[in-house]
Amino acid sequence: MTHIGYLVAGWSIGLGVLGAYALSILIRGRKLSSQVLPKRRRWMTSDGD
Amino acid sequence: MAENTNSPTSIPDNTSSPTTRILGWVTLAGLALLVIFAFFVSPEDSRQTADGTIIGQFDAVRLLYIHVPSAVFAYVSFSITGLGSIIYLWRRTRWWDHVAHASAEIGVIFCGITLLTGIIWGRPVWNTWWEWGDVRLVTTLLLFLIFVGYLAFRAVPNEPHRQARNASILAIVGALNIPVVNRSVEWWENRTLHQRSTLADLKIEDETLLTLMIGFAVFALLFLWLLVHRFRVAWLSKEAAEAGLEQALAERRAEASSSSGAEVSGSSRAEASSSVEARS
Amino acid sequence: MIAPLRAVALIAGKDLRIELRSRVVFNHVLPFAVLVLILFGFALDADSDALSSFAPGLFWVAVLLAALLAIGRSFALERADGALDSFRLANISPVAVFAGKALAVFVQLLVLEVVLGIGIVVFYGASLEKPGLLVVAGVLAAAGIASAGTLYGVVASQLAVRETILPLLLLPVLAPVLIGATRAFGDAFGTVAVNGWSWLGLLGAFALVYTTFGALVFGPLLEEG
Structure with a gap:
């Protein structure tokens, strides 16, 4: 396979960034969930605020 | 996993729901499939010219299966941010503001991946990390910076309604600026190295097109998963900020009534807090 | 209610009068811009x-950097005593406030451009070939920078981090002005073989788009919450 170094670098940076970002969202979500009452965590409802 | 004793109900202590959990696993499986197709199923890019020399990108083409889908979905994300911002200014519902914010953040991530994989791909194929004369490259970089600015603006504490409204205006101006930047860069150098749209290329190999299609499908799922979770994080952080404010107010009220005794109890909050200020 | 055109003249006049008395742009921003030209001389190893x-x-980079300071200054004037709110209390239309602030910045940018123009002739040995093109490009670019700058300036001025966020918000947006104005000046100074006049369309369109858009959204931007 030609350009193997470029391929590994490109794909690992791409997937690495995506993985790290997804993980950071999940962690942020968990942290914030504990600060919000369960009844205010019902998703996708708009209270017209 | 930390169990929260305060919530014995079925509402989870995170941003997942059964649907997003399934979506998440399907996306992960899709990414694995994309890697297999990109590296092992799709052929290298090479063709013979009339005089018999073999030209092409060879295996570097495999980088495009992450570069092109992330570029497309970066532009999708920013379009949704622009659209969400317009709807926010019209309807003024918190829902659309969260959508615009979430989509912009995902767009910046996708756009960053597009730029990085593009730079890495450009080195072997164009023989340069960066090409100033390429319109799409320079436009995408400026788009990236404009939305980095948008996110920086949103990260600064501000009065919530003013922040949402001004951020919407910034997003719309930023999105409007893209065609202007695109035209100006094109006139500036008036040459482009960028590949013509590969989908329109009739000589494209079947597996190449298939792999690209898998890339688009997987990135669509990934975008959806990220958008739903990021939206919920935005929702929660607003709720948490309000809960924190209510708690602080309650503490302050309790402090005021305990320090000034029975004479203040029953009087208005304004009087209670001014009596605290007078004492301190 | 004050007639809109009169309000524009009053606001621009007020800003320029403050500048004439305080001389902040003249004493701080103008020498800074000349300093930038001199730094480029060192950075490019005095290669004439x-x-x-x-x-x-280099001229337009110096103008953009100085413009950031001039725009920051323009809104620093309004910070004391919630002066921007008092425009609303006086029932002055936000369009007039936008036009007045942008006009004052525009005038100051023109002065900056004249001084820096003399600077690049003296320090860099640039030789002017097409003065007409130079003047038109300079005026159109200053108009674009002033209106986009006023639009972003008011957004940034409401934040505690206004000094650091304004460049990040404004400079990517001004990239087309830098490209177009540099090309037009390149032709005017005979350094690149392009038709500089064809770039005036871009500069004019940019100024028009940002003046229109700024006038449209300035009202909502000035409102509370």
Whole structure:
């Protein structure tokens, strides 16, 4: 396979960034969930605020 | 996993729901499939010219299966941010503001991946990390910076309604600026190295097109998963900020009534807090 | 209610009068812009060929950096006593406030451009070939920078981090102005073989788009919450 170094670098940076970002969202979500009452965590409802 | 004793109900202590959990696993499986197709199923890019020399990108083409889908979905994300911002200014519902914010953040991530994989791909194929004369490259970089600015603006504490409204205006101006930047860069150098749209290329190999299609499908799922979770994080952080404010107010009220005794109890909050200020 | 055109003249006049008395742009921003030209001289190793051929681009980078300071100054004037709110209390239309602030910045940018223009002739040895093109490009670019700058300036001025966020928000948006104005000046100074006049369309369109859009959204931007 030609350009193997470029391929590994490109794909690992791409997937690495995506993985790290997804993980950071999940962690942020968990942290914030504990600060919000369960009844205010019902998703996708708009209270017209 | 930390169990929260305060919530014995079925509402989870995170941003997942059964649907997003399934979506998440399907996306992960899709990414694995994309890697297999990109590296092992799709052929290298090479063709013979009339005089018999073999030209092409060879295996570097495999980088495009992450570069092109992330570029497309970066532009999708920013379009949704622009659209969400317009709807926010019209309807003024918190829902659309969260959508615009979430989509912009995902767009910046996708756009960053597009730029990085593009730079890495450009080195072997164009023989340069960066090409100033390429319109799409320079436009995408400026788009990236404009939305980095948008996110920086949103990260600064501000009065919530003013922040949402001004951020919407910034997003719309930023999105409007893209065609202007695109035209100006094109006139500036008036040459482009960028590949013509590969989908329109009739000589494209079947597996190449298939792999690209898998890339688009997987990135669509990934975008959806990220958008739903990021939206919920935005929702929660607003709720948490309000809960924190209510708690602080309650503490302050309790402090005021305990320090000034029975004479203040029953009087208005304004009087209670001014009596605290007078004492301190 | 004050007639809109009169309000524009009053607001621009007020800003320029404050400048004439305080001389903050004249005493701080103008010398800074000249300093930038001199720093480019050191950075390019005093190579007179390079300096004269890149003179148009270096000129516009210096203008953009100085414009950031001038725009920041323009809104620093309004910070005391919630002066921006008092425009609303006086029932002055937000369009007039936008136009007045932008007009004052525009005038100051023109003065900056004249001084820096003399600067690149003296320090970089640039030789002017098409004065008409130079004047039109300079005026159109200043108009674009002033209106986009006023639009972003008011957004930034409401934040505690206004000094650091304004460049990040404004400079990517001004990239087309830098490209177009550098090309037009390149032709005016004879450093690149392009038709500079064809770039005036871009500069004019940019100024028009941002003046229109700024006038449209300035009202909502001035409102509370």
